[in-house]
Amino acid sequence: MELTKGQRNFDVLVIGSGIAGLSAAVAAATSGAQVAIIERANEEEYGGNTRWTEAYFRMKSEAEVSDDFEERLISNAGDNLDPNIVEAMGGEYASWPPYVKAHGMPDPELVFALSSHAAPTVAWLRTFGIRFDTLPTYFVTAAAPRLMPVGGGLAMIEALLVQAKKLNVDVFYETTARQLARANSEGDLSLQTTGRDGDALAFTASSVIVASGGFQGNPEMMTRYLGQAAKFVRPVARGGYYNKGEGIQMALAAGAAPAGDFGSYHAEPLDPRSGATEALVMNFSYGVLVNMLGKRFVDEAPGPVDVHYDHISRAFGEQPKGRVYVVFDKSIDDVPNWKRSIRTDQPAIQADTLEALAEACELPVDAFMKTIDAYNAACPEGRFSPLEVDGLATQGLDIPKSNWSRPIKTGPFFAYPIIPGICFTYGGVKTNKSGQVIDADGRPIPGLYAAGEAAGLYYQVYTGATSVMRGAVFGKIAGEHAAARAAARQA
Numbered sequence: 001m002e003l004t005k006g007q008r009n010f011d012v013l014v015i016g017s018g019i020a021g022l023s024a025a026v027a028a029a030t031s032g033a034q035v036a037i038i039e040r041a042n043e044e045e046y047g048g049n050t051r052w053t054e055a056y057f058r059m060k061s062e063a064e065v066s067d068d069f070e071e072r073l074i075s076n077a078g079d080n081l082d083p084n085i086v087e088a089m090g091g092e093y094a095s096w097p098p099y100v101k102a103h104g105m106p107d108p109e110l111v112f113a114l115s116s117h118a119a120p121t122v123a124w125l126r127t128f129g130i131r132f133d134t135l136p137t138y139f140v141t142a143a144a145p146r147l148m149p150v151g152g153g154l155a156m157i158e159a160l161l162v163q164a165k166k167l168n169v170d171v172f173y174e175t176t177a178r179q180l181a182r183a184n185s186e187g188d189l190s191l192q193t194t195g196r197d198g199d200a201l202a203f204t205a206s207s208v209i210v211a212s213g214g215f216q217g218n219p220e221m222m223t224r225y226l227g228q229a230a231k232f233v234r235p236v237a238r239g240g241y242y243n244k245g246e247g248i249q250m251a252l253a254a255g256a257a258p259a260g261d262f263g264s265y266h267a268e269p270l271d272p273r274s275g276a277t278e279a280l281v282m283n284f285s286y287g288v289l290v291n292m293l294g295k296r297f298v299d300e301a302p303g304p305v306d307v308h309y310d311h312i313s314r315a316f317g318e319q320p321k322g323r324v325y326v327v328f329d330k331s332i333d334d335v336p337n338w339k340r341s342i343r344t345d346q347p348a349i350q351a352d353t354l355e356a357l358a359e360a361c362e363l364p365v366d367a368f369m370k371t372i373d374a375y376n377a378a379c380p381e382g383r384f385s386p387l388e389v390d391g392l393a394t395q396g397l398d399i400p401k402s403n404w405s406r407p408i409k410t411g412p413f414f415a416y417p418i419i420p421g422i423c424f425t426y427g428g429v430k431t432n433k434s435g436q437v438i439d440a441d442g443r444p445i446p447g448l449y450a451a452g453e454a455a456g457l458y459y460q461v462y463t464g465a466t467s468v469m470r471g472a473v474f475g476k477i478a479g480e481h482a483a484a485r486a487a488a489r490q491a
């Protein structure tokens with residue numbers, strides 16, 4: 001293929017330079033492809049969400065994923081599945097009817113591909129100097145183990161970028177992908193972008209890998225898919241603002257089937273007063289949550305906090321003003337290392353009496369006191385065991401608290417405001433286990449791939465510590481597949 005004026009031609013074009021994009025680019029270039037990355041951010045800010053994450057991996061060790069890995073991802077499908085689809089998915093992929101291949105639900109093909117490629121992908125990442133360790137996390141109670149790269153997501157993208165440069169990958173910073181089309185009858189794709197000065201730059205390639213994240217940085221898409229709660233939600237770190245959903249929109253316009261829960265997102269509890277990265281307030285297992293009406297609205301402690309913080313935080317967005325308070329007292333000091341669960345740089349609101357605390361939080365005092373009195377009266381006798389699910393459940397409340405229920409009565413009293421932060425959106429495009437984008441009729445779209453947040457995988461509740469991993473796993477797979485496609489077409 002010849003370059004025409006103003007056009008650039010590569011074997012593989014990768015949109016985005018987070019974990020998914022850089023894994024794809026390095027894998028494709030290692031396989032001998034000529035690769036370019038199109039990245040909207042500048043050289044200081046590239047990497048989207050990955051730049052800001054600690055990048056926990058749901059793994060027991062570098063060799064093994066957590067025991068609950070597949071079961072958790074699949075069970076996120078919920079209870080209302082069509083038995084015909086479940087039955088079809090139990091058979092060989094080749095025998096799935098087209099409507100099943102295109103269907104958006106937890107896809108066992110993808111879940112098992114993710115778990116089986118996790119360890120080899122960690123080993124592959126290690127070859128670029130990325131080291132993994134088990135370090136303390138912000139979860140005081142946890143159902144699953146977590147491994148993490150030393151230096152977090154930033155260390156990963158820096159190491160992968162060094163490798164990409166060694167392999168002569170071209171990176172076009174401050175260049176935003178906007179439109180995708182079939183370039184010619186030979187099966188190439190063309191990508192229209194807007195460059196640094198707002199000028200149009202066109203690219204062609206044998207394959208395009210969409211790794212441009214979700215749409216958490218796009219208020220229009222957020223409102224379209226998440227509804228009114230979207231106005232209360234903000235990204236947990238700056239990287240989220242770069243992910244505006246163009247990659248997903250382009251792929252859908254090219255015929256991709258949607259996948260992932262478009263109406264939901266991965267939520268974290270954030271202190272609205274803080275501008276710090278991931279300003280978490282995650283100690284609500286040991287207190288109560290009240291809304292701006294002074295009322296409880298959720299079970300604060302159904303089990304280990306790492307299993308439940310996602311859906312509890314999402315519930316904040318349905319409360320008046322999208323803001324709630326966690327209320328606790330001095331007895332929280334009985335919980336070893338509870339301060340690990342607090343990442344905000346703002347202090348707790350403190351008062352000597354509960355009434356004064358309510359006033360300081362601008363909560364209706366009478367309603368608030370009624371809530372606390374009812375909660376205190378419902379707390380059982382029994383042994384408080386802060387680091388394990390202790391079954392200390394309230395008795396007789398319409399909205400129970402299932403564990404760690406102790407009366408809030410020992411001053412001083414404390415509160416933090418909390419809002420729902422968004423880590424990433426769940427909605428994306430359907431892919432197969434080779435990272436190919438699947439169309440609405442269950443067929444791979446030739447030359448089109450997606451990985452990371454752009455590829456829909458999650459439904460209802462996020463299976464924690466799997467998003468960086470899926471970016472690396474499916475980015476690498478997509479890069480290798482795309483490079484093989486280019487090589488086959490050149491042969």
Ligand SMILES: Cc1cc2nc3c(=O)[nH]c(=O)nc-3n(C[C@H](O)[C@H](O)[C@H](O)COP(=O)(O)OP(=O)(O)OC[C@H]3O[C@@H](n4cnc5c(N)ncnc54)[C@H](O)[C@@H]3O)c2cc1C
Pocket residue numbers: 015016017018019020021038039040041046047048049050051052053054055056057153175176177178211212213214236237239240242243244245246247277278423424451452453454464465466467468469471
């Ligand atoms: C603070 C924080 C903590 C987290 N903790 C964890 C954790 O512990 N474990 C875990 O698994 N996950 C965690 N996550 C989620 C995880 O980090 C992300 O889901 C994952 O890194 C996303 O990778 P990605 O490559 O798909 O997208 P990103 O890393 O977001 O990269 C997308 C890239 O695409 C670029 N881009 C976007 N649109 C365009 C366009 N139109 N044209 C060109 N470029 C474009 C962006 O600038 C960006 O560089 C966390 C996220 C955050 C923010």
